[in-house]
Amino acid sequence: MLRIEDTDVARSTQDSVDQIIAAMNWLGLSYDEGPIYQMQRLHRYQAVVEQLIAEGTAYRCYATPEDLEAMREAQRARGEKTLYDRRWRPEPGKTLPAPPEGVKPVIRFANPVDGDVTWDDLVKGPITINNREIDDLIIVRQDGVPTYNFAVVVDDWDMRISHVFRGDEHVNNTPWQINIFKALEAPLPSFGHLPIILGDDGLKLSKRRGAVSVMDYAANGYLPEGMLNYLARLGWSHGDDELFSAEQMVSWFDGGHLSKSPAQWDPAKLDWVNGHYVKHIDEARLADLVVAQLARRGIAVGVDEVQPKVGLFKDRCATVAALADWLVMYFTPANPSADDLAAHVTDAVRPALKVLAERLAALTDWNKAAMQQALKETLSISGLKMPQLAVPVRVLVCGRAQTPPLDAVLEHFDKKKVLERLQVA
Structure with missing residues (x-):
């Protein structure tokens, strides 16, 4: 079930929702129900709030921001923890002031004042937090929109959620949520709080510290199966297995073997995992993806x-973008660097390049075997070694000094194009 938690109106935009859905579609993370939007369930939250108020487990609070700041200042001055002082909470024998005119109330949950909240966390083990450490949570804002901690409890109850896995920054939210579940006499899900992911600098990943959109990885030539495989291994393990399919992931995952320590984002490891899938996916699909990458560079070619x-270069590539980098030379001018030309296309090798061009021009079959023979004849005539000839040819024809075996690379070029590029020498 896909649930869009959009009650934080300032942060939740249609663009962010579209990115979530696009990323899930790309990764192949399908869902059976939804998307379900919390902002379309306001009537349900309101009904539950009225139930809590009627039962005395929620109440209206008219404290203004100025009231609350003055309260916190006084608490800080006394060296106390800044907690809401429950001034608007109804209690036996307590007389509340008349609601101030023109002030819209928030709704607060009447959190238990005594006792502990304890749960057996699926990742961290037993956790206990005393109710004196938490105050009366705002569950509905002045504008009538519920807060996260309240909306997710109602949703989890209605949607029969059995397990809640989330980041460990939510540990402090869990006692409130458990108390709300209990106030509603709703069944408790099991909770598991996963460590954050650290960047390669050892600090928390964030947009300011190198984290990027999932779809940026798609645009940069990563494969969904590679990304899923890598993400699954951040904080979870299945023996010594490093590479596994989505089907194996589903079959193996049972909520166990979750790490209590933060995982570290490792771009090199991601490239290694993704490179495995680049090497092994169907070449027709790989070609489609390369065509899309080339189109992004303004190069329109067919599959x-x-x-x-693609088969000649894929073993050298961690991403589809890297594979496209190799194939660009077939569809654009070579443009070798001045340094490569000066270093490799020398007067000593130019006569051999002319001989090779003549041998290639004379070929009736444009294939590896014929090219290999032309190269051997040229070496025999010039007295050069293969690297002395092959590197200058690569520079002139491919625009780079390193490639897979030269005959295999040349075979995929148009004959006329090879001869034209060799004439530059």
């Missing part, structure tokens, strides 16, 4: 032009 070439 039939790309597919014969």
Whole structure:
């Protein structure tokens, strides 16, 4: 079930929702129900709030922001923890003032004042927090919109959620939620709080510290199965297995083997995992993805032009974008660097390049075997070693000094294009 928790109106936008759904679709994380939007369930939250007020477990609070700040200042001055002082909470024998005119109330949950909240966390083990450490939570704002901690309890109750896995920054929210569940006499789900993910600098990942959108990884040539595989291993393990399919992930995951320590984002490990899938996915699909990558660079080519070439380069690539980087040379001018030209295309090798061009021009079959023979004849005539000839050819034809075996690379070029690029020498 996909639930969109959008009651924080300032932060929840349609664009952010669209990104969530696009990312889940890309990753293949399908859902059976939803999306369900909390802002479309306001009538349900209101009904539950009225129930809590009627039962005495919630109440209206008319304290203004100025009242609350003065209260906190006084508490700080006394060296106390800043907690709401329950001034508007109805209690036996307590007389409340008349509600002030023009002040819209918030609704607060009447949290138990004594006792402990204890749960057996699925990741961290037993956790106990005393009720004196938490105050009366606002569950409905002045504008009538419920807060996160209240809305998720009602949703989890209505939607029969059995397990809640979330980041450990939510540990402090859990006592409130458990107390609300109990006030509603609703069944408690099991809670598990997962450690945060650290960046490669050892600090918490954030948008300011290198974290990027899931769809940016898609745009940069990562495969959904590679990303899922890598993400699953951040904080979870299945023996020594590093590579596994989504089906295996579903089969193996039972809520156990979750790490209590923060995982560290490792771009090199992600590339290694993704490279495995680049090497092993169907080449027709791989070609489609390369075509899309080339289109992003303004290069319009067909799958039939790309597919014969992907097998030659895919073992060298961690991403589809890297594979597209290799194939660009077939569809754009070579543009070798001045340094490569000066270092490799020298007067000593130019005669051999002319001989090779003549041998290649004479070929009736444009294939690896014929090219290998042309290269051997050129080496025999020039007295050069293969690296002395192959590197200059790569620089002129491919625009780079390093490639897979030269005959296999040249085979995928148009014959006329190879001869034109060799003439530059």
